[in-house]
Amino acid sequence: MGVSEPKTLFVAPLSKPDAGSVGKTGTWRHEKPVIDEEKCVKCLLCWLYCPEDTILRREDDMVYVDYDYCKGCGICAQVCPVDAIKMVPER
Amino acid sequence: MPIKLKDLPRIRYNMPGNAACPGCPETMGMRYVKMALGDNVVMVIPAGCSSVIQGINPKSGMNFPILNIVFAAAASAAAGMKAAFEELGRDDVQVVVWAGDGGTGDIGFQALSGAAERNDDIIYICVDNEAYMNTGIQRSSLTPYGAWTTTTWTGKTEHKKNIPLIMIAHDVPYVATASVGYPQDFIEKLRKAASIRGFKYVHLHAPCPVGWRFDPGLTPHVAQLAVKTGLWPLFEYERGKFRVSSFSRMYRKPEKRAPIEEYLKLQGRYKGAGPEVVKELESYVNRLWEWIELLEKSMSPSTTAKKLVSKT
Ligand SMILES: Cc1ncc(C[n+]2csc(CCOP(=O)(O)OP(=O)(O)O)c2C)c(N)n1
Ligand code: SF4
Ligand code: SF4
Ligand code: SF4
Numbered sequence: 286m287g288v289s290e291p292k293t294l295f296v297a298p299l300s301k302p303d304a305g306s307v308g309k310t311g312t313w314r315h316e317k318p319v320i321d322e323e324k325c326v327k328c329l330l331c332w333l334y335c336p337e338d339t340i341l342r343r344e345d346d347m348v349y350v351d352y353d354y355c356k357g358c359g360i361c362a363q364v365c366p367v368d369a370i371k372m373v374p375e376r
Numbered sequence: 377m378p379i380k381l382k383d384l385p386r387i388r389y390n391m392p393g394n395a396a397c398p399g400c401p402e403t404m405g406m407r408y409v410k411m412a413l414g415d416n417v418v419m420v421i422p423a424g425c426s427s428v429i430q431g432i433n434p435k436s437g438m439n440f441p442i443l444n445i446v447f448a449a450a451a452s453a454a455a456g457m458k459a460a461f462e463e464l465g466r467d468d469v470q471v472v473v474w475a476g477d478g479g480t481g482d483i484g485f486q487a488l489s490g491a492a493e494r495n496d497d498i499i500y501i502c503v504d505n506e507a508y509m510n511t512g513i514q515r516s517s518l519t520p521y522g523a524w525t526t527t528t529w530t531g532k533t534e535h536k537k538n539i540p541l542i543m544i545a546h547d548v549p550y551v552a553t554a555s556v557g558y559p560q561d562f563i564e565k566l567r568k569a570a571s572i573r574g575f576k577y578v579h580l581h582a583p584c585p586v587g588w589r590f591d592p593g594l595t596p597h598v599a600q601l602a603v604k605t606g607l608w609p610l611f612e613y614e615r616g617k618f619r620v621s622s623f624s625r626m627y628r629k630p631e632k633r634a635p636i637e638e639y640l641k642l643q644g645r646y647k648g649a650g651p652e653v654v655k656e657l658e659s660y661v662n663r664l665w666e667w668i669e670l671l672e673k674s675m676s677p678s679t680t681a682k683k684l685v686s687k688t
Contacts, residue, residue, distance in 0.1 A: 300431070300435055301434060302391050303391060306391060306432060306437040310393045334559070334596050336595070337396075338389065341388075354392030363594060
């Protein structure tokens with residue numbers, strides 16, 4: 286039995302950007318933000334301050350929440366100048 | 377030019393579902409870096425919360441290229457990377473260091489000071505949550521007086537080290553302070569930094585709900601209060617000229633400042649801090665603004681102009 290050449294393995298620890306690197310973080314929530322579209326004045330402050338990028342903008346700049354990943358921190362509700370966002374307990 | 381929110385890019389720069397705690401100031405700040413600088417950015421990140429927020433291989437929670445590196449080498453690795461990009465004719469790429477207060481003020485300081493002295497063409501951002509958060513809230517040299525951490529049980533007995541002033545003393549082309557409470561100001565400063573060749577330093581104040589023990593919905597509010605109490609002044613130093621930024625200008629006058637108690641009472645890390653802590657922090661604020669006044673007087677855009685005129 287001959288001695289075989291040792292195989293050289295190159296392991297590059299490269300990661301690629303993708304949603305859910307630690308799973309669906311929406312399950313972390315105790316409270317969820319609910320937007321009242323009647324009240325919203327499209328100022329975009331909630332979108333600006335949301336740390337998770339889970340406030341999204343429609344074409345017309347009306348905002349909505351990505352509930353799969355929103356962690357329920359409550360920042361969007363705090364910064365809304367017209368109280369259009371309420372934090373509602375998760376059942 | 378003031379920034380219009382409508383004009384900022386809609387691209388999702390933070391991949392949702394990352395490992396950051398709810399209300400994290402570091403994810404907020406990273407988003408603004410990308411909003412400001414666009415797609416030709418490579419981040420160099422030493423150990424800290426932001427290396428963990430990226431998540432677990434093979435997915436990354438950040439939508440841009442990142443080199444993760446040891447504490448002691450962040451600024452020098454970035455300088456080397458920038459040189460390599462220049463060699464490839466890719467002058468359009470911004471190399472940005474993103475390091476915590478521990479990584480900046482303590483462990484990585486020699487590399488930072490070296491890169492500044494060599495005037496390497498990079499942007500160095502310190503994301504300052506005022507402690508070593510990733511390893512469980514230990515004090516750093518940037519933790520403020522009186523604050524609880526797991527290594528300062530009865531409150532820190534020393535003041536916050538002023539890295540922005542130390543960077544001004546390096547006389548690099550650009551130094552600025554910013555806050556996650558004022559994203560437009562931060563974005564404007566980053567865009568200005570990107571337009572300048574040489575070493576740029578931006579210090580981002582980043583209140584952390586976990587380490588400072590406050591409600592995660594209050595991150596922007598606490599950040600704004602730090603500015604309104606005068607504890608975190610926003611300013612710029614640009615090619616020898618010093619300027620207090622518009623959001624901080626009115627807090628030059630002590631009577632305009634928000635009471636320090638208002639800021640402390642929101643934060644569990646100051647639970648049990650007595651009036652002596654408030655008094656000590658008040659005298660710190662006064663000393664800080666004396667420094668600022670000194671810099672303003674000797675290096676304001678108008679006095680610098682006058683000096684130049686009298687020389688010729
Ligand atoms: C040389 C070295 N010492 C210690 C550590 C352990 N360590 C990893 S992250 C960290 C905390 C970093 O704190 P900071 O720079 O303030 O960033 P933050 O976690 O607050 O974002 C420490 C001490 C390390 N990785 N390398
Ligand atoms: S609760 Fe927090 S994570 Fe969820 S949308 Fe509002 S700001 Fe974003
Ligand atoms: S902060 Fe309030 S008013 Fe402004 S866009 Fe969001 S929901 Fe609408
Ligand atoms: S400890 Fe603070 S800075 Fe670190 S991930 Fe959590 S909220 Fe962000």
